[in-house]
Amino acid sequence: MKTKMWVIYWKELRETLRDKRSLGMLAMFTLFYPLMIGFMLHQGITKSTKTERExxxxxxxxxxxxxxxxxxxxxxxxxxxxxxxxxxxxxxxxxxxxxxxxxxxxxxxxxxxxxxxxxxxxxxxxxxxxxxxxxxxxxxxxxxxxxxxxxxxxxxxxxxxxxxxTPILVQRYDTGTNASRSAVLIGSIIGILFFPAFMLSMSAAVDSTAGERERRSLEVLMAQPARTWELVCGKWLAASTLAIVGVTLELILAHLILGWLPLEELGMTWSLGWGQLLLVCAVTVPLALLGGALHVTLAMNSKSFKEAQTMISFVLLVPIIPGLVVSFMELKTAQWMYLVPMLSNQTLVTEMSKAGGIGALPFVLTFLCSAIPAVLIIAFASWRMKSERYVLAV
Missing domain, CATH: 3.40.1710.10 (abc type-2 transporter like domain)
Known part of the structure; x- marks a missing residue:
């Protein structure tokens, strides 16, 4: 049974890799956000040191x-x-x-x-x-x-x-480090790098579900000797693979750029090492899987390719809202933040940027807060796929 799931997975992945639109989106988001962050910080450094130089x-x-x-x-x-x-x-x-x-x-x-x-x-x-x-x-x-x-x-x-x-002389001693002072700013900047975890799987998920329904190829695939959960999981993993690869490359590129920039000129520092970065990439995998699960389930529930794209476009705004609320309200880091997908990843990077030990619990919560909903959503989609009306969208 696992073999059938992986057959579907490789079939969907090959079709996705033939799609120039999906590959173009992967390349754009992988390069765009890290380069944009690097350009903004470089401009800030140039502006802050212009007076000293000129x-x-x-x-x-x-x-x-x-x-x-x-x-x-x-x-x-x-x-x-x-x-x-x-x-x-x-x-x-x-x-x-x-x-x-x-x-x-x-x-x-x-x-x-x-x-x-x-x-x-x-x-x-x-x-x-x-x-x-x-x-x-x-x-x-x-x-x-x-x-x-x-x-x-x-x-x-x-x-x-x-x-x-001067009857009173006030002496100030700042015990904060560059890492702790810059953690919030760097955390908010890095937070945008997790958004493509939802974006990169959208095209493949919609095309392999709502697109196949319109092309009448989904019924042929359903007629094959494979269970519904194998079919859904194969499409889900194929769509999520692009997001996992894209976000991982994006984080690595951002790490290289932040390590190269002289952030000390802005009173900032990038203290994450390669080992910590790999941990961040590992706990980001469930976030990409959650994005793929949402897209596959919503696209299957749509009656047309266009309706699926429209619905998912609105859903893409949801993961951004918690991070914006926390930023605008200037909330302090709390345990509940590690229970909200995408916000948990952003909070994790922010705390790690302070160059202090945060323990294993934040990593576990960040991993599970995306992994558990992803599995539940796929289980629901597999259950719904057993209905002919659901498959035919009637």
């Missing part, structure tokens, strides 16, 4: 009124470019051109107020809609440090210790 060019109006400030800006790799006086409209036009992240203007009364020890006003103009907000904050940090230095120098000149203005 420095900041700041437009300054009236910079000669504060030579010490100009020197302090230069020490922080900020080039103060002296600019002719401009009105508000001209400053706004300069900022919209994105040539500079901000414009620093020293009013005419700056020197007078500074020498009289009155607050000397500095104007910093910026565009909050610009993508160079971090550079503007770097400039503001220098201005705040400059103001603090001037205040300390004035207090010392009057015989007052600057420490008198």
């Amino acid at each position: 420095g900041i060019e700041l437009a300054v109006i009236g910079g000669a009124r504060a030579p010490t400030l100009m020197s302090q800006l230069a020490q922080k790799n900020i080039t103060a470019k002296e600019t002719a006086p401009m009105d508000e409209e001209a400053i706004g036009e300069l900022l919209r051109s994105k040539k500079v992240p901000a414009v620093l203007r020293l009013p005419d009364d700056f020197t007078e107020n500074y020498q009289a020890m009155r607050p000397a006003r500095l104007e910093i103009w910026y565009d909050s809609a610009s993508d160079r907000d971090r550079q503007r904050k770097d400039v503001e940090d220098v201005l705040e440090a400059y103001g603090a230095n001037v205040a300390n120098a004035r207090l010392l000149a009057h015989g007052v210790s600057p420490a008198a203005l």
Whole structure:
């Protein structure tokens, strides 16, 4: 009896591999998501290190009124470019051109107020809609440090210790590691890699069930000396094989990309080793089997190929919802999360990224929360296949 199931399996798998659409989808999802994640992180690293590599060019109006400030800006790799006086409209036009992240203007009364020890006003103009907000904050940090230095120098000149203005000194000690700080972000990024476990089996499942019904080949296959569960399991395993292979290759490619990127520039790290990755791939196999079981069962219950595709397209949204809810509500990791398919895989990777021991229970729960429903769904589909009305969709 097992032989008959595997005959059906190899028959469906060969037909699937002849389908260029299925192979194209496998290649697209295997490459697309890891490369997209790598590109996004690479852009973030490039953007965060751009200031250190290229420095900041700041437009300054009236910079000669504060030579010490100009020197302090230069020490922080900020080039103060002296600019002719401009009105508000001209400053706004300069900022919209994105040539500079901000414009620093020293009013005419700056020197007078500074020498009289009155607050000397500095104007910093910026565009909050610009993508160079971090550079503007770097400039503001220098201005705040400059103001603090001037205040300390004035207090010392009057015989007052600057420490008198700091009655409480707060010292902060962060015990968090790069792995723990980046675990949530990396976990949410990696979470999208588990979605193809449902996508990759859809085409093969629909074609081998609803498609065969429309082509009138399902009745011929049912007439063969094979039990219904052998027929259903053969189609189920053939459809799920694509998802298993695709997700495994996808996780391996993502692991290589994350290990290659200098995530330390973002205060992040990718701490998973090859052994841990293989465990993640192993507990992801039932998720792919669950996706194949859902698709095969729904497609068999559809009256046409088009109806099967439409129904499954709506069902594909269901596995994403728990992860979105947890992300939006910022829920802490709890035991029940390992009982929800796909969310359990995402939670598992997030906890493993913290570079701490999580024990064997999360792996067992992640494996079973997808494996048990997959077996039950296939058992239900095998039972329904015994009905002629169900097979003929009448």
